[in-house]
Amino acid sequence: MGLGCARRALCRYSPGVRIVLIGFGVVGQALATMLHAQRQALERRLGAEARLVAVCDSRGCALAPAGLDAPTLLEAKAEKKSVGDIPGVGQRIDTMRVVLRTAADVVVQTSPSDLKHPRPALDHLLGAMRAGKHAVSVNKAPLAVAMPALLESARYNRVSLAYSGTVGAATPVLALAARLATGDTITGIRAIINGTTNFILSRMAECDEPFEAALAHAVKLGYAETDPSNDIDGIDTAMKLVILANHAGGVGKGCSYSDVSVQGIRGLPIERVREARARGKVIKLIASISERGLLVAPTEVDVDSPLNVPRNMNAVTFSMHNAGDVTLVGRGAGGAETATAIVRDLIEIGTR
Amino acid sequence: MRIVMKFGGTSVADAERIGHVAGIVRAAAGKHQVLTVVSAMDGITEQLLEVADAAASGNDLRTGELLTAIRDRHLACAYALGAHEHVRPLLEGLEAVVHGVLALEELTPRSTDAIAAFGERLSCAMLAHVLGATPMDGRQAGIVTDDHFTEADPLMDLSMFQVQEVLGPMMDKGQPVVVTGFVAANQHGVTSTLGRGGSDYTATILGSALKADEIWIYSDVDGLMTADPRVVPEARLLGALGFAEAVEMGKFGAKSMHPRALEPAAAYGVPVRMRSTFKPDHPGTLISSAPAPTATVVRAVPMLKGLAMLTVGGAAMVGRPGSASEVFASLARERINIHMICQSVSESGISLVVSQAQADRAKAALERTLRQHGLARTIDVRPGVCVVAPVGAAMKGTPGVAARIFTCIAGLGINVIAIAQGSSELSISIVVEGQSGPRAVAAIHKEFGLQGDQPQANV
Ligand SMILES: NC(=O)c1ccc[n+]([C@@H]2O[C@H](COP(=O)([O-])OP(=O)(O)OC[C@H]3O[C@@H](n4cnc5c(N)ncnc54)[C@H](OP(=O)(O)O)[C@@H]3O)[C@@H](O)[C@H]2O)c1
Numbered sequence: 001m002g003l004g005c006a007r008r009a010l011c012r013y014s015p016g017v018r019i020v021l022i023g024f025g026v027v028g029q030a031l032a033t034m035l036h037a038q039r040q041a042l043e044r045r046l047g048a049e050a051r052l053v054a055v056c057d058s059r060g061c062a063l064a065p066a067g068l069d070a071p072t073l074l075e076a077k078a079e080k081k082s083v084g085d086i087p088g089v090g091q092r093i094d095t096m097r098v099v100l101r102t103a104a105d106v107v108v109q110t111s112p113s114d115l116k117h118p119r120p121a122l123d124h125l126l127g128a129m130r131a132g133k134h135a136v137s138v139n140k141a142p143l144a145v146a147m148p149a150l151l152e153s154a155r156y157n158r159v160s161l162a163y164s165g166t167v168g169a170a171t172p173v174l175a176l177a178a179r180l181a182t183g184d185t186i187t188g189i190r191a192i193i194n195g196t197t198n199f200i201l202s203r204m205a206e207c208d209e210p211f212e213a214a215l216a217h218a219v220k221l222g223y224a225e226t227d228p229s230n231d232i233d234g235i236d237t238a239m240k241l242v243i244l245a246n247h248a249g250g251v252g253k254g255c256s257y258s259d260v261s262v263q264g265i266r267g268l269p270i271e272r273v274r275e276a277r278a279r280g281k282v283i284k285l286i287a288s289i290s291e292r293g294l295l296v297a298p299t300e301v302d303v304d305s306p307l308n309v310p311r312n313m314n315a316v317t318f319s320m321h322n323a324g325d326v327t328l329v330g331r332g333a334g335g336a337e338t339a340t341a342i343v344r345d346l347i348e349i350g351t352r
Numbered sequence: 353m354r355i356v357m358k359f360g361g362t363s364v365a366d367a368e369r370i371g372h373v374a375g376i377v378r379a380a381a382g383k384h385q386v387l388t389v390v391s392a393m394d395g396i397t398e399q400l401l402e403v404a405d406a407a408a409s410g411n412d413l414r415t416g417e418l419l420t421a422i423r424d425r426h427l428a429c430a431y432a433l434g435a436h437e438h439v440r441p442l443l444e445g446l447e448a449v450v451h452g453v454l455a456l457e458e459l460t461p462r463s464t465d466a467i468a469a470f471g472e473r474l475s476c477a478m479l480a481h482v483l484g485a486t487p488m489d490g491r492q493a494g495i496v497t498d499d500h501f502t503e504a505d506p507l508m509d510l511s512m513f514q515v516q517e518v519l520g521p522m523m524d525k526g527q528p529v530v531v532t533g534f535v536a537a538n539q540h541g542v543t544s545t546l547g548r549g550g551s552d553y554t555a556t557i558l559g560s561a562l563k564a565d566e567i568w569i570y571s572d573v574d575g576l577m578t579a580d581p582r583v584v585p586e587a588r589l590l591g592a593l594g595f596a597e598a599v600e601m602g603k604f605g606a607k608s609m610h611p612r613a614l615e616p617a618a619a620y621g622v623p624v625r626m627r628s629t630f631k632p633d634h635p636g637t638l639i640s641s642a643p644a645p646t647a648t649v650v651r652a653v654p655m656l657k658g659l660a661m662l663t664v665g666g667a668a669m670v671g672r673p674g675s676a677s678e679v680f681a682s683l684a685r686e687r688i689n690i691h692m693i694c695q696s697v698s699e700s701g702i703s704l705v706v707s708q709a710q711a712d713r714a715k716a717a718l719e720r721t722l723r724q725h726g727l728a729r730t731i732d733v734r735p736g737v738c739v740v741a742p743v744g745a746a747m748k749g750t751p752g753v754a755a756r757i758f759t760c761i762a763g764l765g766i767n768v769i770a771i772a773q774g775s776s777e778l779s780i781s782i783v784v785e786g787q788s789g790p791r792a793v794a795a796i797h798k799e800f801g802l803q804g805d806q807p808q809a810n811v
Contacts, residue, residue, distance in 0.1 A: 126510075130539045148509035153539070156498065156507055 016049040017346060018065075020102050020133075022095055022124055023110035024057040024083055027138055027165075029074055030335035031108070031342055036070035045347050054102050056095045058111075060084010063091060065103065095120070099127045106349065108342055109137040115235055115257065118145045125150060129157045136345045138165040138338050144239035144257045147246045160349045165341030167193055167240045167247075171330030172344075173316050177248040185321040186248050189289040193240045195312030195332045196224045196231040197265050197285040201273075201298075202310050205282050210270045223312050234264035234285065234296045241287040241294055244316075252289050260294040268298055276300050282308050353565040354385040354523065358533060358555035360571045361394035363629045364475050367432035374482040376570070376632045377528075385523050387558060388530045390479050391551040392471025393429070396422065397534075400446075404467045407450050408459035415454055419447055426474050435481035442477060446470040461501035465545045468502075472532035472551070485528035490546075490554055491537035494518045494561075499538050503547035506536065506557060508616070515561035523562060531558065549613035556613050560620035566638075567617060567624045573607050575626045575637030578802040579653045583790045586803035590652060591635070592643040597651055598624075600743045600779045603691070604654030614639070649753055650800040651744040653793045659691060659737050660711035661769060661783060664718060665701035666729035675725075676702060682721040688714045692739060692781050694770045701728075703770050705783060708735060737769060738789035741781045742796050748777035757782070760799040761792050 019035075021028055035042060035050050043049050051067035059082035062068055068089060076086050084090045099107055107128035111121050122142035128135045130153065137143060143150060143163055154161035167173045173193070180186055192198050196218055203214040215232065218224040230236045238260045245252025265285055276283050279300075284307060286299035301307045306327040309315040314332030319325050331337055357377060364370050373390075380386050392400075403418040423443050430439035449466050453459050473489055480487035494514025497504035522529055533551020536544050546553045552569055559567035576598070579587040593601075595618035602611040609626070617624050618641065627636030664679055676695065679702055683690060692705035706714050715733050722728045747753045754773075757780065761768060770783040784792050797803065 126539075146510075146513045149507075149513040152507055152509040156539075 016051050017046055017106065017350065018051050018053045018104040019346075020054040020056075020098060020104045020107045020128075021052055021110065022056045022099070022107065023112070023139070024055055024073065024077060025110065025112075026335040027338045027342075028055070028110040029077060030339035031110070032070040032073055034336070034339050034343060042343065046350055048350070050346065053104050054098050055083050056098055057083050060090055060092045061095065061098050062086050062089040063098065063102065064089045096123060096127055099124050100131050104133055106134040106136060106346065109135065109139045111139050113140040113230070113236070113239060115141050115144060115239060118142045122146055122150075125161070126153055129153045129159050129161065132157060132159060134160045134349050135162070136342055136349070137161070137163045138342060140166045140236070140239040140243060144242045147243065147256065148254050151246075160352055162345035162349055163243065164345050165338045166243050168314055168316070168330060168332045169334060170337040170340040171314060171328060171332060173314075173328060174244065174247045176326070176328050177244060177318065180318050180320060180326060181249050184323050186250055186318050187321050188319040189244065189248065189316065190307060191241070191244065191287045191314075191316040192284050192307060192309060193244070193287055193314050193316065193332060194231055194237040194285060195314060196228065197237070198309065198314070199223045199312040200232070201265065201283055201285065204268070204270060204273045205277065208270070208274070211265070211268050232264050232266045234262045237285055237287050238262045238296045241289070241296060244287075245289050245294060248289070251291065252294060255294060260296060263297040265298050284308070354562060355380060355566055355568060356387045356389060356555050356559035356562065356564045357568045358389040358551055358570060359391065359629065360551065361391045361396070362572050363570055364390060364479060365394040367429045369629075370429065370433060370479055370482060373479060373629060376629065377483055379632070381528065385526060386528070387519065387523060387562065387564075388479065388483070388485070388528075389533045389551055389555040389558065390472065390475050390530055391533045393425070393475050396425075396471040396474070397468055400468050400471050401464070403450055404453060404459055404464050407454040408457060410454065410457045412454060415450060419450060422446070430478055433478055433482055435478045438477040438481050438487075439474060442470060442474050462542060465501045466543050468545050469532070469535040469543050472535050476530050476532045480530040483528050483530060485530045486522070487530050489532045490535040491541060491543065492518070493531045493558065495536040495554065495557060496539050497536045497544045497546070499544075501544050504536060504538070504544035506546070507539070510539075511557060512561040515558055519558065519562060549610035552609050552613035556615070556617040556622070556624065559622045560616040563620075564622055567622055569609065569624060569626045570629045571607065571626070572628060572630065574628045574631060574634055576601065576608060576652070578651070579793055579797050580655065583655065584653075584794050584797050587797070588803060590637050592638045592640065593651065594643045594745050595639055595641060596776065596778055597743055597745050598639045600741070600776070601652060601654050604656050604741065645746075648800050648802060649744050649746045649750050650742045650796065650802065653740065653742050653796045653802070655741070655789050655793050656691065656739045657786060657789060658708045659705050659739060660708045661703055661705050661734040661737050662711065662714055662718065663701050663703045663732040663734070664722075664728045664730075665732070678721055678725055679704075679718065682717045683714055686713055686717045688717065692770075692772050692783070694772050705737070705739060705770075711735060734769070736786040737783050738786050739781050739783055740789055740792045740796065741779050742800070743779040745778055747779070754780060756799060757796055760795045764791055764795055766792050
């Protein structure tokens with residue numbers, strides 16, 4: 001191990017894809033499960049064997065240059081232990097040191113998206129890239145605050161930075177945006193990109209339930225966290241909007257979180273939902289990009305609009321200069337869905 | 353307002369002047385949010401580079417002499433300011449690095465930067481002490497560069513983000529900070545320096561990142577002039593100027609700003625005010641994206657002296673792709689800077705203007721290329737020429753400006769040797785004999801009424 005190995009990330013004939021995984025929660029575990037269970041299929045797609053050479057959670061790391069055993073890692077987490085406590089491979093070692101020093105090809109960031117503290121995750125991504133490793137992030141916070149800086153770092157260090165799971169999880173929202181921007185100009189975007197709030201709003205409209213009751217229901221079904229602030233205050237939606245805006249180019253290029261005007265749905269009166277319904281409308285938490293800037297706000301849409309998606313679904317409408325509107329609908333979250341996006345990013349990096 | 357103030361080497365040349373600068377900063381801090389950027393004391397950067405060379409060539413006597421000179425000057429200043437506790441460890445650090453170079457007799461660009469950076473770190477420590485401010489080097493402030501030591505380019509998006517993150521909250525709280533100009537670090541934290549544009553560049557990077565209302569660049573002159581007052585006594589101060597015009601003037605004279613340093617300010621639309629430490633209340637010259645329109649088409653007539661013109665001639669060059677690139681490549685290999693290029697459509701010759709001091713080397717380099725590639729038959733050198741370059745944003749699209757310029761030069765019987773105009777159309781470069789330059793400048797200055805429209809400068 002050592003810095004000298006870092007440059008090997010650029011080597012085409014690297015014997016396998018050596019992965020450092022930061023964060024071992026819902027998404028991280030889903031990824032480990034997938035890499036393990038679908039080993040052979042993935043090896044064909046990647047053109048090389050994928051190995052987890054390091055896995056870090058908030059308390060420690062497990063390290064094994066030859067590859068960590070996924071069942072052992074999952075078992076430790078099932079027992080509420082840190083991967084750093086696994087005998088033989090576990091170490092109480094700082095994540096940043098692992099990022100910089102481990103001989104690996106790519107660092108995958110799945111730690112929590114904390115807008116108030118983007119730094120450790122941002123440092124991990126910048127550190128990985130300056131050490132010559134590719135970076136994949138499903139953590140939105142570093143991208144939301146410093147996307148131009150991260151993209152510049154990837155360009156300068158000649159590595160790839162992929163983040164397709166940050167918006168829409170497995171639903172390829174960002175890929176479609178880039179594709180559409182290739183042949184036409186995207187003049188505006190309207191998007192529902194947070195499943196939790198869409199679930200709550202749908203529930204309020206369909207069951208005529210007040211906000212608090214709908215939220216409690218979402219928590220019960222596991223659609224919302226016990227602290228749902230990130231979702232219901234529009235923070236998660238706004239972070240995704242920043243990433244989408246930068247990726248699509250055009251009006252939103254170079255923007256960061258502070259450029260978004262954010263209003264969530266916390267305490268939305270049921271009366272507003274009823275009034276909207278009387279006029280043939282529903283209220284959705286819409287993220288939009290237009291000449292008026294970047295906006296997140298509860299907004300009325302027509303009942304028969306393609307954006308009127310049920311439950312925890314996501315939907316994004318791109319307005320094109322020549323080609324009119326294009327709408328993509330799909331699930332926007334879930335461990336396996338997000339892990340799928342990571343696998344997609346790994347394959348794309350390998351073939352770039 | 354939020355202001356970034358930058359003080360050059362002459363403004364911090366001794367204890368008294370540092371005290372004076374501190375007074376200017378304090379006065380401004382009473383009214384504005386202020387961030388201060390400082391250069392090394394006058395002449396120190398040159399001495400540091402000399403000490404680096406002396407150490408690299410194993411000349412221990414000269415190394416010792418220079419280190420002593422640097423130490424004595426800073427300690428004298430630091431004692432006068434009560435800042436010796438902050439300065440002494442820096443001097444020890446400098447000596448350690450220099451002795452490392454001396455021991456190895458090897459100087460890498462990386463160690464050159466490590467040594468050169470001490471100039472700003474020392475002046476920064478002293479000014480910060482007087483102000484009760486936090487001293488920071490460019491790395492701590494968040495400026496990240498590539499690995500081209502001695503001439504590093506910032507990774508601009510990353511630097512912008514980090515500067516906002518580090519200095520933004522400090523400025524919001526009104527916390528006084530002094531940042532070293534010129535000094536930065538690569539992404540691994542190794543000290544680098546910005547090279548051309550130096551401390552001014554630091555100031556415009558910081559000002560752009562912090563969305564400052566203005567960037568104030570202090571020196572010992574009032575601002576930019578319509579012409580060199582030693583050449584044209586009626587020359588006046590320019591009250592306002594566009595970024596594009598300021599960039600055109602950037603090559604002429606040490607008192608203007610390097611175009612590279614103007615780049616971030618122009619890109620982010622932060623106005624730059626050039627002003628004098630000796631007249632802190634004088635508004636100076638304001639460089640901005642949209643200066644108020646003026647009556648004069650030509651705004652200034654700068655001149656560059658001490659040049660030579662090389663003409664590479666020969667029919668072999670006609671219609672032969674790549675011949676120009678051979679000429680430029682051979683000069684680039686010798687690190688010769690080309691000030692101006694002319695080629696006619698007939699392609700039978702290329703004329704290049706280089707500095708007089710590099711003319712012989714340029715000729716030798718071109719002769720080697722000529723022999724190798726059989727490109728040209730002749731290489732003429734015309735020494736002792738100068739370039740006169742009237743500048744003005746309104747020159748673009750105003751018909752007859754060139755005719756007026758040439759008529760007034762011709763009226764004095766001055767021979768025009770060559771002409772070049774870039775596609776920006778903001779200026780025309782005219783090559784004339786060295787001794788005719790001042791007369792040409794004065795004549796154009798008068799022709800376009802430059803002595804009349806601006807407020808009187810008190811030079
Ligand atoms: N879940 C989804 O459907 C989905 C969809 C798209 C994007 N995402 C994003 O994916 C990321 C992970 O989501 P998740 O649902 O898997 O979250 P999670 O279950 O809370 O897992 C987070 C993991 O990160 C670890 N961690 C926290 N701080 C760390 C640090 N400084 N260094 C190393 N590890 C650290 C945690 O450690 P401990 O185990 O010790 O607590 C935990 O293992 C989030 O950024 C989320 O926004 C999730």
